[in-house]
Amino acid sequence: MTSRSPKTTARTSPEARAVARTQTLLKGAGGVGTVRRTTLPGGLRVITETLPSVRSATFGIWAHVGSRDETPSLGGATHYLEHLLFKGTATRSALDISSAIDAVGGEMNAFTAKEYTCYYARVLDTDLPLAIDVVCDMLTGSLIRQEDVDAERGVILEEIAMTEDDPGDVVHDLFAKTMFGDTPLGRPVLGTVDTIEALTADRIRRFYTKHYDPTHLVVAAAGNVDHADVVRRVRRAFDRAGALDRTDAVPLAPRTGARALRTAGRVEVIGRRTEQTHLVLGVPGLPRTDERRWALSVLNTALGGGMSSRLFQEVREKRGLAYSVYSYTSGFADCGLFGVYAGCRPSQVHDVLKICRAELDRVAAEGLPEDEIARAVGQLKGSTVLGLEDTGALMNRIGKSELCWGDHMSVDDMLAKIAAVTPDDVRAVAADLLTRRPSLSVIGPLKDQQADRLHQAVA
Secondary structure (H helix, E strand, O other), X not given: OOOOOOXXXXXXXXXXXXXXEEEEEEOOHHHOOOEEEEEOOOOOEEEEEEOOOOOEEEEEEEEOOOHHHOOHHHOOHXXXXXXXXXXXXXXOEHHHHHHHHHOXXXXXXXXXXXXXXXXXXXXXXXXXXXXXXXXXXXXXXXXXXXXXXHHHHHHHHHHHHXXXXXXXXXXXXXXXXXXXXXXXXXXXXXXXHHHHHHOOHHHHHHHHHHHOOHHHEEEEEEEOOOHHXXXXXXHHHHHHOOOOOOOOOOOOOOOOOOOOOOOOOOEEEEEOOOOOEEEEEEEEOOOOOOOOHHHHHHHHHHHHOOOOOHHHHHHHXXXXXXXXXXXXXXEOOOOEEEEEEEEEOHHHHHHHHHHHHHHHHHHHHHOOOHHHHHHHHHHHHHHHHHOOOOHHHHHHHHHHHHHHHOOOOXXXXXXXXXXXXXXXXXXXXXXXHOOOOOEEEEEEOOOHHHHHHHHHHOO
């Protein structure tokens, strides 16, 4: 698709095209926090959350496509396309797109992940019509010209080089490769120098046509917005591109599956002349739909989620072995990861690994005491609410919920799920995940004998 949807058919009558289904998904007191969904005839979903008390609004479009949808030869195409949609349409140049939002003091950006891509603009509520028009024009009318592909190639190669210069970033890509191997989830979102240099405008345009059909998109807006007005403006913008002609179109369902990660004891090491050694020690985690994810979140917070966490206290506060040490979880549609990151002096890497491994083993065997769980629950509840204090975060929440889960949970329900986690829940998920043989990824100036000892650390 360049100026119209790739899956359109002949135009239907206005009466047939007028049908749209609107639902109230979450109802807030006095309308505040009310979440509504309208599904347009072309399969496009429009989600809004209304907060009349604020003076801003964030508008975004989520695409059901990420780097895991790429073949090996298309590595980096999703992220490349993200860049190209800012390069111009039939009615706006790249400068027109950026200056329109800059002129009203707004911000505009996009991000690509393993399973989705998002384009958004945050503006004053009075400038929401402009944001809708600009972002929708980008998504439906991108030209994807060869000259733009050639110009942006250099930018993306520089972005890859910038990432490669930061071993703290590279080690996470290395850990994905360690856990997933040579699969879409194991490859970097940015692609590689070879795949980026090989991509052509025609190949990217076909990728765009396949994955940016309205049935693959979710429009989300949050802040001082009127749902009916947002729907009208979005519909008008997509109609101009001929993207809503199909009255039989059905929105794409969330990803599903049951991928089992069979990695155990794998070690990947990259030797570099860095001041620190960077490492990630981890095990397979949980899919994002697994109900045990609430208990895992509490476990993760208690282990490495803050200054009072076990890993921070044991590695940094008591022994001074690292400046940065934390744990994290990543949940995908069909699998997940749980990892521990630390950056330390090369001579201390084995001590850090020993301590991290000992803490994971201790929690797997004993669980967590009630006071640590209570502290982690309180921290999670507070960070959940505080993290939703701006319209950008609210837009992210409703857009991602619609795309990845297909339903919506109120903040109160989320807090209740966190508060309901018990010591037995945490003990069970720790015993399941943390008893698995871990894998390890390391980047640093390691000598041969040090690298050999790393394999022993995960045995």
